[in-house]
Amino acid sequence: MSQVRTVSDTKRDFYTHHTRPINSIFRRVVEELLVEMHLLSVNADFRYDPFYALGVVTSFERFMQGYRPEADKVSIFQSMCQAIGGDANRYKEDAMALVELAKRCSGTQLIECFRQDMPPEGAQELWEKIEAIAKNDHFKYSRLFAIGVYTFLGESEPQLLEDTEKRDEMLTTVTAGLNLPEEKMKKDLDLYRSNLEKMNQVLEVLEDALAVERQRREKAEAEAKAKTAEATVATETNDEQKETSESGSDA
Template sequence: MAAGIGVRSAMPAPRLVALPARAIVQVRAAAFKPATVAETKAKFLEAYKKPIPSIYNAVVQELLVQMHFIRYSIHYEYSEVMALGFVSVYDQIMESLPEEERGAIFAAYVGALNEDAAKFREDASKMEQQASALPGPDALTPDASGTDLQKALARCSERAASGVFAYNKFVAIGLFRLLELTGAKEPAALEKLVKAVGVKPEAVNKDLMLYKGILSKLSAAKELMKEFLIREKRKQAEREAEKAAKAEKEKAGAVPAAA
């Protein structure tokens, strides 16, 4: 019996074989059960029941669908750079709304995607503060042992190098925003940062052009809405003046003639 035990203890321990990246993705895909677009929309409407002004509603719904597909991509992983990009887009689009309403819609929006709205805000603010403190765009580099900002860029770079980085337009906008905060204005600075992170410059440029197009259309829509409201205010004032004049005339006609 002792001999049997001795033989057994001398046997080599089984080796742990590392799964290749493709196999890991296949395992993840097998257990991947993302929410549907309808479920995400329903969750948003449940969290924010008030009607959203028509000028914003179409854009909000479009962004929600886009963000849904990003959020439920098989390679999705939260990124501070993406959070900065999304917060930047949201704030520019919704800037005319009252702060309380803007915050409530944001919380409902991010919550509908099963993400933490407070974390989005906190990380975006942190990225902005650290980028603003840099001496220039050259200091905006991935560094796993650097600042929180540099570590965030390094995580993006590492995932891109491994082939599992889920690039999206909000990452592009986040990178662009970081450069803005360092005072960079040259296209070469954007290309340098994009390459350092491991993203294709062509994809970033395309997404930034689409982003600027959305802001341009929204700006034009806001101007039309502003003109419409001015006209409506003028018409309302005219109606009230006419009503007051009519009431005054009727009042004067009702006064009995003096004896």
Template sequence: MVIHCMSTSTDVPPTVAETKLNFLKAYKRPIPSIYNTVLQELIVQQHLMKYKKTYRYDPVFGLGFVTVYDQLMEGYPSDEDREAIFQAYIKALEEDPEKYRIDAKTLEEWARTQTPSSLVDFSSREGEIEGTLKDIAERAASGDFSYSRFFAVGLFRLLELSNTSEPTVLEKLCSALNIDKRSVDRDLDVYRGLLSKLVQARELQKEYVDREKKKQEERAESQKATETVAKCLGEPQFVRQ
């Protein structure tokens, strides 16, 4: 007799489709395609990160995502909608958007007070952020850390805010955190490429909007001129479509 064991766990993660649906339910207004296309790609990537067995949120990851999101949504028509989309996005992943914002702000403020040497030597100092970095280093050393692209961007943001320009500092920081620098370099290249494409897309969109606006103005002027001529000639003010 063969006995088949069945899992009784009910902790089944949602599917990607369910996460995307939760986002659409939380934010029902249309999002311009220039933003929505990238948002949909990001939410799929982050869903896959979130539901890995080794995933554990940390403030550097949070800072990285907030940085990516704010760069992505720069120039969005409405500040209120931009924040509403952020809230809907994070909640769709069953996480706390306020925690992301608070952690990002805390890390940014901390990084502004750091020097390249103090940033790298976090393990020898005490403090809330230093403790977070030590925990990451310990988990990475034991193989219990889930590295991600957002984490790489978070590291880059720390260096940026501490006015660090020496490439060797990133290498030393990665070493102190037990993170593979090659992965960080690769993901930062992807991040820079994404930003470059977004800038180009925004420029093209602006050119399109400007052209359409000019065409509308020209049509309005042409119609006004036609109506003026018709009035002078005593003809009915009728504009043929």
């Protein structure tokens, strides 16, 4: 019987693949997401699905906005997926395919897919995905799955998520159609939106601090250039005066 991997194993694998330091503001985001993915990957009831993939990709992209250097984000995401035995390309491709499916579905089709026992016209693919989850008695619900569903709804009908009352009604329909815990999903999504707002506030403060530092540095550089220019002019003036004086003495 193989030994279940621990969180420490996964973290060690991650830092083996991604060797560059991670900005302190984002390190907690990365490690919390990594731990969440790890705990799901070792759960006997967990099964990878496109909604979960979309939740992972969306969470990473939203919380890592503004990360510098930008190129390191690719390595971080790939290393996270590798550390839990996953494939970063599969996550991104499945997430993108689900987003494209959402854009092809109207709000009416979306709602009917969660309500009907038969697929609505033009929504066979989505209905089949929903049915597979609803009929799985051992389906492992997760916060990342909820974020994936939430993102899917927003891609299909953005206005559904803009109005609190409509959003709650839609989530009630969704959880009933998927046989998932409504209150748990709503609380998870409330926390997700709250954390995003907090992260955005942190990034705004950081950007303001960077702007102030940039202005200070530019001012210092301008002042240094001005002093250099003044010194150059003074030197040239002294040289000219010296030349004039020597020329007068020769005469």
